[in-house]
Amino acid sequence: xxxxxxxxxxxxxxxxxxxxxxxxxxxxxxxxxxxxxxxxxxxxxxxxxxxxxxxxxxxxxxxxxxxxxxxxxxxxxxxxxxxxxxxxxxxxxxxxxxxxxxxxxxxxxxxxxxxxxxxxxxxxxxxxxxxxxxxxxxxxxxxxxxxxxxxxxxxxxxxxxxxxxxxxxxxxxxxxxxxxxxxxxxxxxxxxxxxxxxxxxxxxxxxxxxxxxxxxxxxxxxxxxxxxxxxxxxxxxxxxxxxxxxxxxxxxxxxxxxxxxxxxxxxxxxxxxxxxxxxxxxxxxxxxxxxxxxxxxxxxxxxxxxxxxxxxxxxxxxxxxxxxxxxxxxxxxxxxxxxxxxxxxxxxxxxxxxxxxxxxxxxxxxxxxxxxxxxxxxxxxxxxxxxxxxxxxxxxxxxxxxxxxxxxxxxxxxxxxxxxxxxxxxxxxxxxxxxxxxxxxxxxxxxxxxxxxxxxxxxxxxxxxxxxxxxxxxxxxxxxxxxxxxxxxxxxxxxxxxxxxxxxxxxxxxxxxxxxxxxx
Amino acid sequence: xxxxxxxxxxxxxxxxxxxxxxxxxxxxxxxxxxxxxxxxxxxxxxxxxxxxxxxxxxxxxxxxxxxxxxx
Numbered sequence: 193x194x195x196x197x198x199x200x201x202x203x204x205x206x207x208x209x210x211x212x213x214x215x216x217x218x219x220x221x222x223x224x225x226x227x228x229x230x231x232x233x234x235x236x237x238x239x240x241x242x243x244x245x246x247x248x249x250x251x252x253x254x255x256x257x258x259x260x261x262x263x264x265x266x267x268x269x270x271x272x273x274x275x276x277x278x279x280x281x282x283x284x285x286x287x288x289x290x291x292x293x294x295x296x297x298x299x300x301x302x303x304x305x306x307x308x309x310x311x312x313x314x315x316x317x318x319x320x321x322x323x324x325x326x327x328x329x330x331x332x333x334x335x336x337x338x339x340x341x342x343x344x345x346x347x348x349x350x351x352x353x354x355x356x357x358x359x360x361x362x363x364x365x366x367x368x369x370x371x372x373x374x375x376x377x378x379x380x381x382x383x384x385x386x387x388x389x390x391x392x393x394x395x396x397x398x399x400x401x402x403x404x405x406x407x408x409x410x411x412x413x414x415x416x417x418x419x420x421x422x423x424x425x426x427x428x429x430x431x432x433x434x435x436x437x438x439x440x441x442x443x444x445x446x447x448x449x450x451x452x453x454x455x456x457x458x459x460x461x462x463x464x465x466x467x468x469x470x471x472x473x474x475x476x477x478x479x480x481x482x483x484x485x486x487x488x489x490x491x492x493x494x495x496x497x498x499x500x501x502x503x504x505x506x507x508x509x510x511x512x513x514x515x516x517x518x519x520x521x522x523x524x525x526x527x528x529x530x531x532x533x534x535x536x537x538x539x540x541x542x543x544x545x546x547x548x549x550x551x552x553x554x555x556x557x558x559x560x561x562x563x564x565x566x567x568x569x570x571x572x573x574x575x576x577x578x579x580x581x582x583x584x585x586x587x588x589x590x591x592x593x594x595x596x597x598x599x600x601x602x603x604x605x606x607x608x609x610x611x612x613x614x615x616x617x618x619x620x621x622x623x624x625x626x627x628x629x630x631x632x633x634x635x636x637x638x639x640x641x642x643x644x645x646x647x648x649x650x651x652x653x654x655x656x657x658x659x660x661x662x663x664x665x666x667x668x669x670x671x672x673x674x675x676x677x678x679x680x681x682x683x684x685x686x687x688x689x690x691x692x693x694x695x696x697x698x699x700x701x702x703x704x705x706x707x708x709x710x711x712x
Numbered sequence: 713x714x715x716x717x718x719x720x721x722x723x724x725x726x727x728x729x730x731x732x733x734x735x736x737x738x739x740x741x742x743x744x745x746x747x748x749x750x751x752x753x754x755x756x757x758x759x760x761x762x763x764x765x766x767x768x769x770x771x772x773x774x775x776x777x778x779x780x781x782x783x
Contacts, residue, residue, distance in 0.1 A: 253732065263740065264740075312729075358771070547778070669761055679755075680755050
């Protein structure tokens with residue numbers, strides 16, 4: 193890896209992370225608020241109560257602001273694929289291209305058509321058609337997310353493809369395997385439900401501000417009920433899909449799981465760390481206690497990761513050194529190779545690709561067949577061939593560990609919060625203390641923190657891989673000038689920050705104004 | 713034709729009656745201009761598309777990138 197320009201790799205990664213994180217500021221609210229609006233409009237449709245229409249239109253305005261500022265920010269990620277990650281873009285071929293193309297077409301036709309009806313169609317189309325349009329906007333936004341997340345899940349667990357050494361591309365042989373891979377399904381459900389929870393907290397937070405100010409009380413109370421019910425159901429669903437995601441991580445990305453839990457040495461009946469602090473400067477094989485302190489639940493990590501309280505969970509050291517037994521995707525018991533052995537196999541695969549190419553140029557069919565076989569036999573370790581040090585397979589453990597625990601901690605806090613809100617609404621007749629209303633406002637930034645932390649776990653935890661085991665970031669990056677990447681990094685920082693400030697200013701102004709036609 | 717006219721009027725009147733939406737559209741248009749006319753053109757060329765004419769050339773280049781260590 194010393195042959196690669198690490199400054200280029202790091203700046204390219206930083207740029208991609210910056211763009212993705214800013215993009216993700218806008219997306220989750222769109223995903224969730226669309227459904228909340230659709231529920232509110234359904235109540236208007238069913239009851240004919242004009243107040244519900246007013247409430248729906250108010251949240252629709254905030255949805256519109258978020259949508260307008262956020263729209264197309266994701267396209268910048270696609271620019272970066274072509275410029276900064278050209279090797280990767282070519283290597284993934286149509287597997288990445290197909291879902292993104294479907295996403296683009298669906299987003300354009302479904303969202304843009306029905307969003308227009310949703311915003312412009314009041315009193316111009318029938319109530320029923322308007323309601324259907326609102327629901328279709330919600331479904332369209334979530335279906336768009338599906339394709340993006342399928343592409344991302346494939347990078348975490350490459351399925352349904354084979355590598356073509358003639359084109360240097362991975363080619364899809366089974367679309368359904370890509371679409372319905374267990375990682376893709378869990379990732380999709382977990383990610384969209386995080387958006388639902390964020391949107392519910394957003395609605396409760398703004399409604400709480402109105403109650404604190406004594407304004408738009410009916411709007412606030414009705415919105416809190418809808419959002420709290422939606423928030424409670426989806427936050428429980430979020431926890432369940434989180435469990436499903438963690439189970440998939442345990443099977444497919446054991447290093448990520450070890451990093452999430454700060455588990456350096458594997459064990460049977462591994463506990464789950466609920467709260468803890470890691471020992472700074474810990475090396476994977478120095479024998480030091482990884483934790484300064486921790487509160488843990490015995491056997492829970494084994495149970496969550498392998499559905500058995502006594503199962504062996506490999507730690508960072510085990511994965512680097514190999515030698516433990518695991519079950520592969522076909523259900524066979526195998527002994528894990530060490531990182532060093534995988535690096536060796538990866539180098540064989542890379543050399544076989546080079547030799548295949550040379551044999552092809554010379555018209556040497558025997559050489560081609562031989563090297564093709566060698567490549568196929570070792571392809572699952574292809575990416576390891578770019579690494580020089582077994583330690584390179586260890587991600588940033590503190591960042592992954594703390595992000596994971598922040599995400600999970602906040603997730604459970606949100607469940608408790610929604611239960612408390614609903615309890616106060618139904619059993620105490622809306623006697624919500626001022627401190628709880630203030631806490632509700634605080635929940636909004638916390639929801640964004642949890643949401644971003646989730647992506648940090650997913651993406652930092654899988655380093656050094658762009659495609660798990662097959663392509664590391666060092667090989668995926670375009671060999672361009674690092675200073676060019678630095679320039680665009682700061683350019684994006686300025687653009688996105690400006691957009692965010694614009695969104696917040698317009699949003700706050702609109703919230704202060706409240707609904708257009710006043711309210712009760 | 714009548715349907716197309718109605719769709720046009722629907723959008724036209726919708727845009728015309730916008731209040732906050734106008735500010736948002738200005739932001740969207742500026743953003744799209746910066747993204748496609750500035751960033752894409754000057755900072756984010758598709759390297760493989762720009763430097764090579766055929767997919768065969770692109771494959772060859774990527775294989776070379778993947779199988780040789782950088783100088």
